[in-house]
Amino acid sequence: MLGRAAYGVFWMARYLERAENTARLIDVGFHLALTRGDKASQDEEWKSVLTTTGQLEAYKAAHKDMTGPQVFNYLLRDRENPASVLRMVEAARTNARVVRTSITNEVWEATNDGWMTLSEILSRPVRESNLGEVLTAVRGQATLVRGAMGGSMLRNDVFNFARIGTFIERADNTARILDVKYYVLLPSVAWVGSSLDNAQWDTLLRSVAGSRAYSWLNAGSMDPRDIARFMILDGQFPRSLVFCFEKIRSNMAGLAKQYGHETGAHELLRNVGARLHQTTIEEIFDMGLHEFLQDFIGKTNLIGDAIAADYRFIE
Incomplete structure (x- = not known):
């Protein structure tokens, strides 16, 4: 297998998994923040989410405050953040396109459809009221690609x-x-x-x-x-x-x-x-x-x- 194709499919899978994992971490941060009584403790929870994803320093360079909506929008949809879910799903789709002749139509369609779905969902700021729906969509799209891969390749x-x-x-x-x-x-x-x-x-x-x-x-x-x-x-x-x-x-x-x-x-x-x-x-x-x-x-x-x-x- 050519090195470029091996690289493409390896990183397609890694980006999809990382996007799902980021969504799970945001869900944890949100629910743990709800158990904290004061703003300082809530901010600490969001800081730990950024630390886990390795994005704390990059976030601090871009933002002065650490409020929940600002953090989860940064992690989900900030185009200036190369590790945001939106950018990772886009990177997965780019790599899938490079190896399109090596993967099945089902895997390509699941990856491409996932990118289009999440691009639409994340085209607008995410609010606390619809955060759960957005995170469910991210996890669901990653699951669809894995299912297509397991069932067709x-x-x-x-x-x-x-x-x-x-x-x-x-x-x-x-x-x-x-x-x-x-x-x-x-x-x-x-x-x-x-x-x-x-x-x-x-x-x-x-x-x-x-x-x-x-x-x-x-x-x-x-x-x-x-x-x-x-x-x-x-x-x-x-x-x-x-x-x-x-x-x-x-x-x-x-x-x-x-x-x-x-x-x-x-x-x-x-x-x-x-x-x-x-x-x-x-x-x-x-x-x-x-x-x-x-x-x-x-x-x-x-x-x-x-x-x-x-x-x-x-x-």
Whole structure:
């Protein structure tokens, strides 16, 4: 597969996943801000959303205030923000057009229709009253593309590169959410076990579409350590770090089989995956959750860079 086509399908999938993840983070920020009684605390929630997406400094350079509507419009529709949902969906569509002969008509149409739908929705400022509707549309369009991909594409290198892009992005997002939110969720230790505590942890789980799944596995108990274990090590949960890396491993194995050889990225992936599978949540906490997650994020970025180099991605 040509490097340009590999680059296009890999980043098409990453941009769509990142757009959906941003929408989920905005939803979390909005609901957590509603639980805060004063403006300073509400602003802090929106600051944490910007921090998780890596856009805090860029936002500060563009805006002096940090009100909810200003933040979520910046993240959703600001054309001067290259990481806004609108710009990411546009980038996904651009990459899909470049590889149009390598993807099915269903995948192209879902991506193109999603771009047109969201361009129309985001052509006007988003208000608090219709924020939920907008976020649902973003998540829905990403789901339609994934469905088209899963239901119509050959399980070849094109499919493998798209899936690898999706799960690298998803693993990075889960790690960032847990890293930023774990130590800042509670106003003070006095809230531990309270109804506010439980509501905030539930909102965190909803940011990774895991609230109901976690409840099924843990009988509704909102224990911080169990939540961290669920998001990192639960192989049944499709946004956990272990699950994402297992999917990346599977699709990288597909590339090795099709091309007849492994690359340096395979070895790097094996090392990170082995560490994930062999560790326990107790060992992670002994090491330091922040330190573990920062190391994981760094290694995930290295794997993405190695894949780009090994398969000669051309922008």
